[in-house]
Amino acid sequence: MSSDPWGRVDETGTVYVRTADGEKVVGSWQAGSPDEALAYFQRKYEGLVVEIGLLEKRVRTTDLSSKDAMAAIGHLREQVDAHHAVGDLAALGARLDKLVELVEARREERKAQRARQSDEARQAKEALVTEAEELAQSDQWRAAGERLRALVDTWKGLPRLDRKSDDELWHRFSHARSAFSKRRKQHFAQLDAQREEARRTKERLVGEAEALSNSTDWGPTAARYRELMTEWKAAGRAQREHEEDLWNRFRGAQDVFFAARSSVFAERDAEQAENLKLKEELAGEAEKLLPITDLKAARAAFRALNERWEAIGHVPRDARPRVEGRMHTVERALQEAEEAEWRRTNPEARARAEGLTGQLQAAVDKLKGQIEQARAQGNTAKADKLERELQGRQALLDQALKGLQEFGG
Template sequence: MADNTAITPENTSTPQEEHTADAEGQVAAATTPEAGQEQAAPGQTASTEDAQTQSTPVPAEPKPATAEAPAAPKPKAVPSPAALAHKAPHVKAAPAAPTYSQEEIDKAEAFGRVDEQGNVFVHEGDQERQVGQFPNADAKEALNLYARRYLDLKEKLNLFATRLRSPKIKAHEIDESIASLKEETSQPEAVGDLAALRTQLNQLAEQGQARKAELAQARKDAMAKAIKERTAIVEKAEELAASLGDSTNWRSTSDKFRSLFEQWQHHQRTTIRIDKADADALWKRFSSARTTFNQAHRKWAQQRDAQRSETKRIKEEIIAEADQIKDSTDWGPTSRQFNELMDRWKQAGRAGRQDDDALWARFRQAADVFFNARQADRDKTSVNERENLTKKEALVAKAEALLPVKDTKAAKQARQELARIQEEWDAIGFVPRDDVRRIEGRMDAVDRQIKAVEDAAWNQSDPEADARVSSFEQQLAAQLEDLDRRIAAEQDPAKKQELEAEKATKEQWMNAVR
């Protein structure tokens, strides 16, 4: 009978399925009826199918040792409707029975014979061995059955040869498969070229050893690569731990350590399992680097909190001082005090974003009270100064109307009137800073022209003045020439006006001394 449960190519998908298929093949071979153990039921014509499915053993004939028939399988528990609702049961399709060509069967049958009693023999070199008995059957049928058993064994060897090339095969699977195949091919109940079968098995055993060596080397290489990759992760962590200092960006470094830990976990899940000693040593180094970082980070955080507390205390003191002087109207000194407080604020450092924002709002509020009041006072002062400027411009125009002064009597009258104008001038107060020089320069020019006439009169009455008049006149003439050149070259109207006023004064002096 053909062994319908022999291994097929579908059984090579995983190592577990291969072992299952091997076991099923062994059980099928052990439970297949042998020649001499079956006969046709009374009243029926013996046929190949009937001989295989409806025979009974013949105790008179010797029979080779076979494996015990498997016990009846226990009934499986019926799943509940709820379980069926969650997951439908998966029914695995039975492997397809191998098909052999007539040529393969004929070649195998050439190594066996069947005698008149239905005994089946196989030729092994110069010897012959009985492999079974198939009475009341055609010799061709008997040989066909045992030839197929041989081809089934050969198919197992071929499948194992294919399995050897699989990248998923394990070393223990090779050993287990070779041991199983050696047992099956030692004294098989089959007809065929058993010597060639054993030779093929020996070759497969050698290939298996070579494959095991390849697997061992591949595992060694994979292990070395995995250790190198994980060591690189450890070294990066150690470099980070060694680089910690005052300038460390702790948030960025923390993110880098977190990324390295995720890389470690991913590497642990996706690569070959590293030997425990190496894995423990690497983890100890990685954990030590993380501990160094955590301790340094914790120490930095404690120092930062202490520094922020001190900064907060200093800024609270600055705010208290600002609150004390914010209502002051002593604008100059208080402005300098606020500038000093601002410098101390900047030097104090940071107290944390939330606290800094709240503290700055309080300090800014006190500063705004003072500076807004100072600006309001400046605005008021500016209005008054512009009013004062209008008044002084009227006075200087009145003073300029006293000119020219031609003689001593006119100079005396002009001096008296200018004195009254000066009293009013002093009582008016300040004018805008940008107009001070201009407005006072015009008043000074009037005073100089009157004084020039007065000085000239005094010099005429002085006996010694005659000797100095000529020299003074020469100086005035040179100065007037210089003023003419400067006035012609000057582009600024305000400066040009000042030069013209100075020229007018010196001309008055020149007239006085002539």
């Protein structure tokens, strides 16, 4: 018979293992000595020790699922409970019990982790939905569209929730994207319609601009070109492929007209500058007639100068008041000299002036007499009133006497 602390072999070759509940039959050994029998079943025990150790390591260091771990533990426990090995089977059972506790703890930990991940995923998806719904109202078509596409990629990278929650959030997310796409499509459809209308309008403006390009009616045509430019700006932009060509035609037609006008105006400006030089010379000659001493000679000289003036033609607009003013000054001096000569030599006017002077002198003398009489009677108020009337009549008399002196007497 052979034995060790955990088992023995009896004389019949039966192998036993010692447990807390007493000896248990391990098996029967007929192929060799009792020591070989114990060694065989001891190796089975060592094999179980190795398998349990490997399973413990897998549970601690890998992502072995709880289901697979419990299945492996159950398989080993069956072998331990079958008592087909010699060794401390109770210790192996205890290790398996601790391994079960570890697997359950890991399962609860993973469950809690999945719950946290699910909660984080829910919050993340709700945030994505909220942002998508805000973007659905945006008019920043390019930026909002790119951001929505990025949100889709982010959504795909998040774990799924329970079907009901995930479907509800996805429905809101998808609806926001669809709403944005619909608004963007409507916007660009409207924009295309506006650009087509702008194209038609600008083609009409180009046609009119080209028709006016050879006009020589400078003022009205230039004004119409300004109106066409205002209409052009108000029309908005046409499609990109048409806008540049239409603008080049429109601008080209204007350039043809304004280049022609500039050429004509340059010639006119040169001519008017020469005219101004000639008129300034004439104005200088006219100013030499002042002061007028010989009215007849001055009148004849000015008439000749004026005929030459009229024959010269236009001068620059900004210089016209100055140079014409010089001639008008001489002309007014001639008119004043003529009026003075007429008054001096007109007998009818002299007679009227003498008559008026006589009437005023008589009125003044009469008032003086009335004033003396009123004061003699002590009527001061009447005298003062007559004095004021006398002052007015005396002023008129003085003016009439001065006018009479112009007639030489």
